[in-house]
Every structure is written in structure tokens, then in C-alpha cells.
Amino acid sequence: MKQPTPPRLFQKLLSKMFSNSTMEELEGDLLDDFQRNHVKYGSLRAKIYFMLDVVRLTRLVPRSRRTTQNSKTMNNLFLFNLKYSLRSIKKHRVYQSLNIASLTLGFTCFSLIYLFVYDQHQKDSFLSNPESIVGLNVIHEGKEGIGIHTGIPHLLKKDIPEIEKVSRMNSMIMEVSTTGSQESFTESVLSVEPDFMDIFQIETVLGERFPKEAGTVLISEEMAIKLFTSAEEAMGKEITLTFNNKPSKKHIAGITRNLPVNSSYSAQIIGQPGNYQKHSDLNGMVTVSLAAFFKLMEGTDRTELANRIPETLKAYTERTSILNTEYKFRTLEEIRKNPQIAHNFIQSVDAQTLLIFKIVGFVILLLAIGNYVNLSTALTLKRTQEVGIKHAMGASRKNLMSQLLTESFIVGGISVLFSLLLVLALLPTIETYIGLEIGMELQSRYWLIIISILSLMALVILTSLYPAILFSTTKMSTFLKGKASNSPKSQWVRSSLMVLQFAISTFLIVGSFTFLKQLRFINRSHNLNKLENVIIVKGDIGNQKSIIAQKLNSLPEIDLISFSSFIPGPADNGVRGLGTSDFKSSFDLYIIDTQFLEIMGLRITEGQDFFRDDRNKTHHVLVNQAMIENIKEGHPLGQEYKLYGEVPSQVIGIVEDFPVGSIKSEIEPAMYMQAEVNEQLPNTIKKLAIRLNTNNPSEAIKKIESAWLEVFPDQPFEAEFIDDRIAKVYTDELKMGQLFGIFTGVAILISCLGLVGLLTYLIQTKMKEIGIRKVLGASFSTLARLLTLNIWKVLALASIISFPLSYYFLEDWLTSFVYRTEISAELFVMTLAFFVLIVGITVFWQIRNAVRVNPTEVLRNE
């Protein structure tokens, strides 16, 4: 009798499902079962049962694919992995500590930078509808000026329905003290109009909503506590505000609620509006500019509204300086991002600076991560034999991967922990250093910390997937032969990572050095050397001028003295906002004497200095070079302009610019009037510049102080060196340069760590080769050349990529400066030389180690 057979198709399917597996018995069992069923139930039912059984058995397929003979010890034991990982980290502690160091550095820098960036982003988030709060600026010749003519804001409010509220604002730094107390501190005092409280959403805790009555102010809770221990105590008390040595007493009419920590503006002391009325006439002689803030109706198109301003003002004036200019509404956010258009009322950070820091943060993170991948891949390949043995013992791919991931989890965890501690330790220092406090609510701080820890850990795990996959996919036999380290694929990845790292580091080095060079260049361009010995004394000198001059001139330490109304430098270009219709914008006015120009190291470029003989006239004035551009028509030399006095002022000479302001900003136009021949002007003399010719300035200053106190017993002696004073203007840039330098240092350090690690690895894998070559008589230099050939290639490629790019970007950045340095070729050469040096030292050190070892030791090590 012919043997009955089950359906052919299903038989094939069955053998396919369980071929190559240890479950070969299934096929036989099913066949036996079929035979029995055939006898019992007949052909058809047996066939149906067989088919159904085959279908049902498909669920066993995954089980058969598993390596069924799994060793229990290798089977997914977390604790085992942990223990094993710790041992392996301990074993490779040199590499792992390099890894941890570079990750920690990278994470710390990244977190610090991102804390500040995030902080900037969440500024003013407490405001409802912050878009509607705008300041109004004018654009003169493409340059944006802060504030507008005092008369304009209220006219606009009257005629434009979209403007809901308006307040002009002026802020002045004043000395604040409780009346009768000697202790004082400086604080900015705002003089505003009632709508200000609504525009900036300032709430009142106690008392009045606005200082309505004359001689009253509002202070914040914080200020109240600082001055009087508590808000209740402070109500109705008196404080003294001193400005320009003129004290005025104010009653506290109300207490405002502290602004949230993340507000970009501060309103500690709010006073009454100034007497703007007298300058409010749009056709008046004198133009006074003031900052003005508006609250616009929701959904107003700011640009369209600003374009309507000149038309609105047509009804009030015919002045072209008002009608033909462009107006611009700036939101708080725009002001915050551009210090050029920000008053000291709103804390602003340059958007470009922020962007640079963002990029630097990312670059550093990238470097650290790249380094990590590179080193851990190298490390993985070093452990080929270990992996081979594990494979042989039945470890699956999953086991191996989880083993590696546990290791990177530990390494990443340690780095994150370290960097968390570092960030917490460094944050206060950095906050005070850059003068920006991170204003974040406590709760969001914690959230930020948790989120960043999680995401950084995730990042580490993700990046270690590459070595893990590499680790687990290579065939066991290759592993056991120890050949995986020569796998071309992994070498390609590591080389390109190296190229990237080098390129980034080169860019950072060149960038930061150019930045520092630019700063040095600016310092030089300021003639600060000439000003080294000049000190400035301030006070109400007025008519006592000749007396103090006589006393000082008798001192041998003093070379030259000069009296003036102002000294160029920060926050002292006092009479800002002067100007008549002959000038495009307002300019600074200095009342000076004949020594002033010499002491400041300023030269006459055109025309001439004030006459020293009887040709001198009271109406002779000098202007600086920037003023030439500020004249509406023609060249100022020889021209006459109607300013204050009866006689129009005549420009007889052009003086070199004294560059003050931010390193990026342009020089303000200035006019110099002479003090000696003008009867009204002596009262304005407030500054005394003294040039010393001594090596012992402190001694000289003491003498000057005693002379000063003899003449002005009631005025305190306040002196400072002019170069310090000017340096203050650049502190922001200097600090940024230093911070940038630090971050660059970190980036370079990370790259170098990576380089050292990689070279060490490279040489250790080639120990045997070195041994053989040494036996055959290779010299030190041959070995060095052989071992570093690849590194040189990488370095060359990185230079080719990064040099043109960095040149392009830096050139672009430098054009934003008024005074700019050039990018030097030496810098590129030096950077390259630096890397060559680092590679050289590492290789030398490693090869020396390798060469010292007896070749037999290495060669025997099988």
C-alpha cells in the first residue's frame, strides 16, 4: 500500500519554518501524527488536521529562531552587566577618564551657555500681551536713535485711536539714601507718566498707584526692605535722591510689587514726570528727545501705524526733521535683543552675541559627543577578544549591546553628575562676572535640571549605539582573530569624526584669537597710552578754577591740567540731545579750555585750534570729525551756526574723533566751546583733568587730594584714571572675549583629549607591528612617521575645510566694526603648528613608551 502523504505545500512550509533550528522533531512528530490520523479519521480529515497544525505551529517560529541553547549566565542580567561594566571601566580607566573628562567639560559648557540662552528666551514671560508694549524710535540716516521729540507721544495718543496708553520716560542714576543717613547707594530713578504703571503692568502693594503729588515717589517692596526693613515701615517716610550733587527730598507715597525675577526691566524708584511741557512744542528751538512707551490695541500692525506718524504730525509742524524721518515701534523683545536701541531701563543682550554663544555651545557639545563616539569605538575594537569569548559562551547580540549601553550609561551618568555639580558651583561666579542674573523661578529651574539630565543621558546612550552595534554585529570568528580593529568602515567613521573635530577646533582658535586681536586693536586705536597718566577729578569747580589751578601748578608731579564740562567716556556726554535745524541729529557739547585737546591727545585735522592771542573770539568753536557728517549742508569749517548766545558760533577747526562708546558703535558728533572767554560758562566746569609726570601716581594723588580739600572743603575728592574709565565702556566686549576664550580653551582641550586618546589607542594596537619593525631595525623616526601618517592626513583635510570657512565668517563679522583689524595669515599657520605640536608630543611620548618595551615581550604576548 502506498504511504499516505500530507499536502506537499504544507510539508514544505513546515520544513522551511523549522529548518536550521533545534526543533527538528516537530516535523517528524507532525508526520507521525498525520499517519495515525489517517488511519483513525481518513485521508481528508488527517490532511485538514495537518494543515491546521502547521498553521498553529507558526507561533513557535520565534522561539525556534532564538538561540535555544542560551547560557543562563549570559541571559539579560542587569546586575551582572552593571558589575561587569564597572570592572571594564576600571580596567580601561585611562580612556574612560578621558571620556568622562571631555564629556563633563562639554556638558558643563553647554549647560551654562544654554541656561543663559534659555533665560533670555523666557524674559518677560509674565507679561500679558507683551507684543502690545512698544517703544517709539526715530531712524536718522539709517541709524536708529532712542526716543523721540518730547512733544510727539501725546499728539499721537490724541490722534491715533490704536494707541491706548502712552508714557514718556526718563531714567537717571541717582544716589539714594534715607534722609539723614550717610550711607547711600546708586539706583536708577524713573520719571514717568501715570500710564506707565499700566503699560508695564506694575502692581501696587500699598498706598498710591502713582506719585500724584509733588515731591513724592513710589518705591518697590525690595527697595523698601533695603531702606526701611519693611513695606509698611516705608510708607510716608522720606528719602533723599542726589543727582549731580543736588539732593532732593521725596516722600514715599506708595509701594509697588516686586517685578518677577525674569523681567527684563526694573522699576525700583518711580518718580513724577519731568517738566517736559516747555520742550513739547514741535516748532521750538530746542529739541529734547525722550524715550516713550505705548500700549497699542491688540492686533495693531506696528509698521503700518509707524508709517502713519509723519502724516499725523503734519497738522502740528512743518519741520522736515520731524516729518521726513522714519519712525519705528519697537517691541520689548526687539529692544531686549539689541543694545543699540535699548535704554538702561531695559536689560538687553546683543542678539548676535547670543547667537555666537548658541553656536559655540552646540559646537562644544558636538565636539564632546564626537570625542566620546570616537574613543568608545576605539575602545570597543580593543576588546575584540573579550567579545569573541562572550559570543562563544552564547551571549546574544542583545546581551552584548546591553552590556555596552550599560557602560556608556555609567560613563554618561558620572559625567552628567560631575557637570551638574560644576554648573551649580560655577553659576554664581559667572552670574556676577557677566553681570546678568539668571532670573528663573525655582520650579522651572528644577524642571530644567531634570530635563537636561535626561536629555543628556539620552544623547550619550544614542551616541553609544554606534559602537554598540559595531561591537555586536561583527562575526565571532573575526573577533577571535582580532581583525575587527582593521575594519575599514569603522576607520572611515572615526577619521571623518576626527576631521570634523579638528576643523571645529581650528575655527574656534582662529575665531577667538581674531576676537582678542580686534579688542587689542581697539584699545590701541584709543591712544590710551597717551592717557595713561591722566586722572580725572570731578566736582563743582566753577569760579574757583584759578585758585585750584594755582595750587596744582605748584606741584612738581603735575605736568598739565585742564578744566572742562565733560570728559569723553561712559555716561558723561552730559548735554546730549542738543541740536537745531542745521544738524541732522543731536550732538555732545563740551566746554573746554586750551589745554584740553593736548591732555586728551587729540589733534586738529583741519582748520585750527582756538587762538591764544587777541584774535580769539567767544563764538569760535571746534567740532569733531563725526560732526562733518552731521551737518545737513556743506562742510562745517568756517560756517556759522545759531546756537545759544546772541552771536552765532563759528567753526574754526575740526578735531580728531575721540572714540567712545561700544566698540561697534559710531562716534558721536561733538562740539567744543571755550570756557575762558564766556561768562556764562564757568558754572558748567565740573571736570578737572590732570596729567602726571611721575612714577608714583598714588603719592601725587594724595597731594592733589589735600590741595582739593583745601579749596573745596565741602566737596568729596573723587578721582579716577581716564583709561580705567574708558576701559569700562569695553568691559562687556572684553568679558565676552574672555568668556569666548574660556570656551575655546575648553573646546581645544576636548579635541586634544580626543587626540591623545586616539593616538594612544592607535599605537597600542600596533604594538606588535612596532615590535617586529624594531627587531628588523627600524629607527625612531621611521616608526613615528609610520604611526602618524594618518593623523597628518586628517589634519591636512581639516585645515582645507576649515580655513576658508573661518576666513569667510570672521571677515563677515569684522565688517560690523567701525574700527577693525585684519585677519592675519600667521594665525592660521600658528593654529596648524599648535596641532602639529600636540600630535608630536603625544606621539613622541607614546612611541617612547612603545620603544622602551622589549620587543620580545610584545611579540610573545599571544
Place this chain on the structure above:
Amino acid sequence: MKRVGIGEFEELVLLTICVLENDAYALDIKDEVENRTNRRMNISAIHTTLYRMEDKGLLQSKLGEASQVRGGKRKRLFSVTSFGLKSLAEVHETRSRLWSDIPANILKSLHT
């Protein structure tokens, strides 16, 4: 020691293997179960259960001798591990304790 839950069918199969004095193979187990329960069994259901119990550690298996009978395919012979036996005993104990605690008046209806 980890507790392993034993299902009703698993218990049945385990007990059957014990009755077959270990080294039982799938078809024998199937026949035995069919004979004792008067139910038709699927060979695939038996297989799935056997492998599951092996994974749980209740059973252990080895491959038998190759023979000419079934196209040279070897049989897999299953035996109960001591852990399997212990688990069976536990189940049995639990049940018998429950049985012994049933009051007599309820059991009465069983006998009538």
C-alpha cells in the same frame, strides 16, 4: 524560589508525562491525554505547551535516537524536572487541602 503558575492544561500534560514515566515524546503524550480525557487533542497544542513549560523550567528535554521510521527525524523526549514535580505537588496539595475542608453536607449531593 520563583513561583510558576501552572495552567489546567499544563497540569494535565505534566501529569501525563509523569504517568508515562518520563522520556515521553509529543505523540505519546497526545495519545495518553486523548485516552484519559476522551477529548481530541491537536498535536500543535501539545507542542506549544511542552515548549512553554520547558522555557519555564518545568520540563527538560533531550533528543532521542535517530530512526528510519520517520524520515530520519529524531524525537524529542520530555521529562519532568524536580522543579516541575515540586510545582505539581504544590498544586496537588492546595487542591487536596481545599477538598478536605469542604463540609460534609455539601459533598453529600455528590454521592447521591
